[in-house]
Amino acid sequence: MILDAARKALATGPLCDPCLGRPFADRSFGLTNDQRGRALRTTVTLAEDEPFEPGEESDCWVCEGQCSRYDLWAERAAEALAEVDFSTYQVGTRAPPLIEENDALLRAEAGLPEDAGELFKSECNREVGKRLGARTGTEVDFERPDVLCMLDIQRETVEVQVNPAFLYGRYRKLERDIPQTEWPCSACGSTGKELAPDGGERNCRGCGGSGYRYDDSVEGLTAPIVREAMDGSEGVFHGAGREDVDAKMLGTGRPFVLEVKHPRVRDIDPEAIESAIEESTDLIEVEGLRRATHTMVERVKELEASKTYVLTVRFAEPVSQSNLEEVCEALLGETISQRTPNRVDHRRADIVRTREVYAIEGTLEADPAADAESNASEGTTGSLREGRRATIEVHGAGGLYVKELAHGDEGRTEPSLAGLLSVDIEIEALDVLAVEGEDEPFERSEFFLD
Ligand SMILES: [Zn+2]
Numbered sequence: 001m002i003l004d005a006a007r008k009a010l011a012t013g014p015l016c017d018p019c020l021g022r023p024f025a026d027r028s029f030g031l032t033n034d035q036r037g038r039a040l041r042t043t044v045t046l047a048e049d050e051p052f053e054p055g056e057e058s059d060c061w062v063c064e065g066q067c068s069r070y071d072l073w074a075e076r077a078a079e080a081l082a083e084v085d086f087s088t089y090q091v092g093t094r095a096p097p098l099i100e101e102n103d104a105l106l107r108a109e110a111g112l113p114e115d116a117g118e119l120f121k122s123e124c125n126r127e128v129g130k131r132l133g134a135r136t137g138t139e140v141d142f143e144r145p146d147v148l149c150m151l152d153i154q155r156e157t158v159e160v161q162v163n164p165a166f167l168y169g170r171y172r173k174l175e176r177d178i179p180q181t182e183w184p185c186s187a188c189g190s191t192g193k194e195l196a197p198d199g200g201e202r203n204c205r206g207c208g209g210s211g212y213r214y215d216d217s218v219e220g221l222t223a224p225i226v227r228e229a230m231d232g233s234e235g236v237f238h239g240a241g242r243e244d245v246d247a248k249m250l251g252t253g254r255p256f257v258l259e260v261k262h263p264r265v266r267d268i269d270p271e272a273i274e275s276a277i278e279e280s281t282d283l284i285e286v287e288g289l290r291r292a293t294h295t296m297v298e299r300v301k302e303l304e305a306s307k308t309y310v311l312t313v314r315f316a317e318p319v320s321q322s323n324l325e326e327v328c329e330a331l332l333g334e335t336i337s338q339r340t341p342n343r344v345d346h347r348r349a350d351i352v353r354t355r356e357v358y359a360i361e362g363t364l365e366a367d368p369a370a371d372a373e374s375n376a377s378e379g380t381t382g383s384l385r386e387g388r389r390a391t392i393e394v395h396g397a398g399g400l401y402v403k404e405l406a407h408g409d410e411g412r413t414e415p416s417l418a419g420l421l422s423v424d425i426e427i428e429a430l431d432v433l434a435v436e437g438e439d440e441p442f443e444r445s446e447f448f449l450d
């Protein structure tokens, strides 16, 4: 049966061994199509008791000699990658339509199903890939290779696609009024220019001509340094959750990933980058930098994260420390029901959502703004018994509107600190102390390269 098909195939004209073996690629393991073809040719010759004639190479009517050029293609691919730092690769092939047609014709002539064995392009991907790996000491990766080599057989070209590299870390933002990502000025469309009354051009008054609403951003302070270290074309910042511009990010910091497009260097020293960032700015700090896989981007962007905040609040009326503690106790473990906050764009649908408060603690603070008539009074231990100012530390589920939890948002958030205390609350400052994965940590080994 298989010999019958091989005999018919051989009768179609001059064939190379790989082209003869390819329709039988789904038979047996551990053989190349070249070896399959040679074995079939030998067996048919023995069965027919005819003189042995070796396979054609350049005169093969199916591939017209392409199957004997895999070494050449591997050499070309290696040359095209000479300036690129990579440890994993994949090879793709654009096969000439004629070879695909001839492959189908050969199967029809041999009485085989149209999809018997494999296609020329699959063989070419594998054979060139094996040779490229051996030549460069790198490994094939079918999921997410560092580089992809596209062979265009007809045009005799190799196109190289360099996939991005990723660096994971946590940042602390030590000052307020720094956005997480660069914030283009909307007044001038980030051109930095506007039309003057005399019809000429002048610096945009919205941004002073910089094109950005804020001079610095966490992205702007980190991405260029990493991009330069990896010699890439662009650096893109991905933060775990958004952050208010006026909030500091303290404590253990917020996870982020920097994506560098078209990197020429992947094997960077994360500690050297940490030092470079540290030397360049006092506004932020980064730590725990590690080379990561592309899956880390999805992870930091989509993993529901719980957050710990510290708020400084001011009460409209004096509040006692014991009352504050009672109310915090009441909110502990409570599920908070929150309508879309008033501060959010009202064109957005008004929905109610619920989030849990995992932990909450309130402490009265000395009030530097208070004068002698303030109701603040000190207890025997030196801590305040009553006052108008407090810090509230809250650990809440991802998505909890923490400002609204404090001031109640005119009854839109229930229960709230202000509601339970029956006193109006104004937020003076809000900082983030920690961002953690809700059910599991961000840092899991399978998301890192080393
Ligand atoms: Zn051939």
Ligand SMILES: [Zn+2]
Binding pocket: 185, 186, 187, 188, 189, 190, 191, 192, 193, 204, 205, 206, 207, 208, 209, 210, 211, 212
């Ligand atoms: Zn502007």
